[in-house]
Amino acid sequence: ExxxxxxxxxxxxxDPAPALPxxxxxxxxxxxxxxxxxxxxxxxxxxxxxxxxxxxxxxxxxxxxxxxxxxxxxxxxxxxxxxxxxxxxxxxxxxxxxxxxxxxxxxxxxxxxxxxxxxxxxxxxxxxxxxxxxxxxxxxxxxxxxxxxxxxxxxxxxxxxxxxxxxxxxxxxxxxxxxxxxxxxxxFVVPKQEVEDALVGAWAPGVQVRMKFLDAEERRSEWVNGIVKAVDPSIWRMLEDRLG
The missing domain is CATH 2.40.330.10 (DNA-binding pseudobarrel domain)
Known part of the structure; x- marks a missing residue:
């Protein structure tokens, strides 16, 4: 396994973020x-x-x-x-x-x-x-x-x-x-800079977001747009989004 x-x-x-591959x-x-x-x-x-x-x-x-x-x-x-x-x-x-x-x-x-x-x-x-x-x-x-x-x-x-x-x-x-x-x-592992930037972001209900999804079988990416509905004020900054 x-x-x-x-x-x-x-x-x-x-620290400065390293260049992405x-x-x-x-x-x-x-x-x-x-x-x-x-x-x-x-x-x-x-x-x-x-x-x-x-x-x-x-x-x-x-x-x-x-x-x-x-x-x-x-x-x-x-x-x-x-x-x-x-x-x-x-x-x-x-x-x-x-x-x-x-x-x-x-x-x-x-x-x-x-x-x-x-x-x-x-x-x-x-x-x-x-x-x-x-x-x-x-x-x-x-x-x-x-x-x-x-x-x-x-x-x-x-x-x-x-x-x-x-x-x-x-x-x-x-x-x-x-x-x-x-x-x-x-x-499972994401760039450190992405996490730090997300933590200081001004998240609030109504903010527009864009998420990237990877289809492993088709080997292609898709982008989905959405709107933040709710924000959890914990350290993890959990968001409830409406995607469409």
């Missing part, structure tokens, strides 16, 4: 990726994976469409360095790209279910990578009211770890947070 452990040091300083940096270096949320059919451990055409053309090596059927073997590496072999074939009516042999093994090993996402990547040297993003499955519950957990529920941060991080942060001491990527979740 991939995760990130981030060491943080509280501080009141407002170029949005086209990945394209310039030849790195490509595509993410797809799994359907029930994709997550069925007895079936295959339906590959979007754009993903096959963007990430996978070209197929020989003169062959009957067009087929190739793909070798991918996960974040743990383990290799996975998949059979990529173009077939069906209408014809579509599929991962067949090797897909069920990957689903079972990664404990994938519908709603999770798989991320296919290709480095500039042609190496193929496969990662996953888990979707939230259930709310936090007490031991007395604990529900049966889904098979992919192992990636959870213990409550005591969160409590310890909050305590240390309140004391101004260094602390560590653990992050498990989740499909559909917001950015």
């Amino acid at each position: 991939p995760f990130a452990a981030v060491d943080l040091v509280p501080g009141p300083h407002r 170029d949005a086209d940096a990945d394209a310039a270096t030849g790195f490509r990726y595509y993410a797809k949320q799994l359907t029930q059919s994709d997550a069925n451990n007895g079936g295959g994976f339906s590959v979007p055409r754009f993903c096959a053309e963007l990430v996978f090596p070209p197929l020989d469409f003169e062959a009957d059927p067009p087929v190739q073997r793909l070798r991918m590496t996960d974040p743990l360095g383990r290799g996975w072999d998949f059979r990529h074939i173009y077939r069906g009516t209408p014809r579509r790209h599929l991962l067949t042999t090797g897909w069920s093994k990957f689903v079972n090993a990664k404990l994938l279910v519908a709603g999770d996402a798989v991320v296919f990547m290709r480095r500039a040297d042609g190496e193929l990578l496969a990662g996953i993003r888990r979707a939230p499955r259930y709310p936090a519950v007490s031991q007395q009211g604990a529900e049966r957990r889904p098979r992919n529920a192992r990636a959870r941060v213990p409550p005591e770890e969160v409590d310890e991080a909050v305590r240390l942060a309140a004391e101004g001491a260094p602390f560590t947070v653990t992050y498990y990527p989740r499909q559909g979740a917001g950015e």
Whole structure:
């Protein structure tokens, strides 16, 4: 299960913000990726994976469409360095790209279910990578009211770890947070300058706002305009917006 452990040091300083990376940096270096949320059919451990055409053309090596059927073997590496072999074939009516042999093994090993996402990547040297993003499955519950957990529920941060991080942060001491990527979740780490600028902003009901949404599957961004309806005066400056 991939995760990130981030060491943080509280501080009141407002340092100059570093230059943000170029949005086209990945394209310039030849790195490509595509993410797809799994359907029930994709997550069925007895079936295959339906590959979007754009993903096959963007990430996978070209197929020989003169062959009957067009087929190739793909070798991918996960974040743990383990290799996975998949059979990529173009077939069906209408014809579509599929991962067949090797897909069920990957689903079972990664404990994938519908709603999770798989991320296919290709480095500039042609190496193929496969990662996953888990979707939230259930709310936090007490031991007395604990529900049966889904098979992919192992990636959870213990409550005591969160409590310890909050305590240390309140004391101004260094602390560590653990992050498990989740499909559909917001950015876990955001630029410091953006947070500081937002905290000093003159937020009030009626202020117009603009939010950027990223569609991971389509690899495109959309902007939505809205109006602030209410402001929570806490340190987090929580806003209630009406978007449209």
